[in-house]
Amino acid sequence: MSHLLVVMGVSGSGKSTVGAALSQRLRVPFADADDFHPEPNIAKMSRGEALDDSDRWPWLEEIGRWLADHPDGGVMSCSALRRRYRDQLRHHAPATTFVLLEGSREVIERRQAARPGHFMPASLLTSQFATLEPLEPDEDGIVLEVDQSVDAIVQGYVDVVEGRERR
Numbered sequence: 001m002s003h004l005l006v007v008m009g010v011s012g013s014g015k016s017t018v019g020a021a022l023s024q025r026l027r028v029p030f031a032d033a034d035d036f037h038p039e040p041n042i043a044k045m046s047r048g049e050a051l052d053d054s055d056r057w058p059w060l061e062e063i064g065r066w067l068a069d070h071p072d073g074g075v076m077s078c079s080a081l082r083r084r085y086r087d088q089l090r091h092h093a094p095a096t097t098f099v100l101l102e103g104s105r106e107v108i109e110r111r112q113a114a115r116p117g118h119f120m121p122a123s124l125l126t127s128q129f130a131t132l133e134p135l136e137p138d139e140d141g142i143v144l145e146v147d148q149s150v151d152a153i154v155q156g157y158v159d160v161v162e163g164r165e166r167r
């Protein structure tokens, strides 16, 4: 079975950390959507301004192309906060599974505060939570709670997928 995943969620939910760990466990390539942002997007977030749909559109096109280029499997860490962003990615790569890292504002805020030197200011967390649209029933998705170790989150993914295969 091939694993083509987008690890999604708000800033600080652990997308980069969990995405890298999942790619190792599944032995598939990893990429981080943060590395695909054009410079003006990084500058905007660094100023404490949230990205809007028009900032995200060309960036999501790049992410979609990466997914389409990895039909045999891959893990991409990408916020993918809105349903229409996920639709845009699925347009490029329909087989993508979205893994939502879900956590309380309290836990995620604490982790962001403890993370040194990242361009994303903690002040944007309110807009990140406000923008996040949960996975809908017709989306291929898995929700994992972030308030556990990275190994436990990875194992949670494996357990869900193995459970699906047995059915």
Ligand SMILES: Nc1ncnc2c1ncn2[C@@H]1O[C@H](COP(=O)(O)OP(=O)(O)OP(=O)(O)O)[C@@H](O)[C@H]1O
Binding pocket: 009, 010, 011, 012, 013, 014, 015, 016, 017, 018, 034, 077, 111, 112, 114, 115, 120, 146, 148, 149, 150, 153
């Ligand atoms: N399960 C976990 N347990 C403890 N700490 C974690 C866990 N997952 C991530 N962290 C830590 O929380 C911080 C945020 O994680 P990470 O940078 O992976 O989030 P992110 O969603 O990729 O953020 P961003 O989108 O802003 O880049 C990091 O310092 C990371 O080491």
Ligand SMILES: O=C(O)[C@H](O)[C@@H](O)[C@H](O)[C@H](O)CO
Binding pocket: 010, 011, 012, 033, 034, 051, 056, 078, 079, 080, 081, 120
């Ligand atoms: O859609 C968004 O608002 C962006 O992707 C942000 O979430 C950042 O890229 C990232 O999470 C930085 O920390």
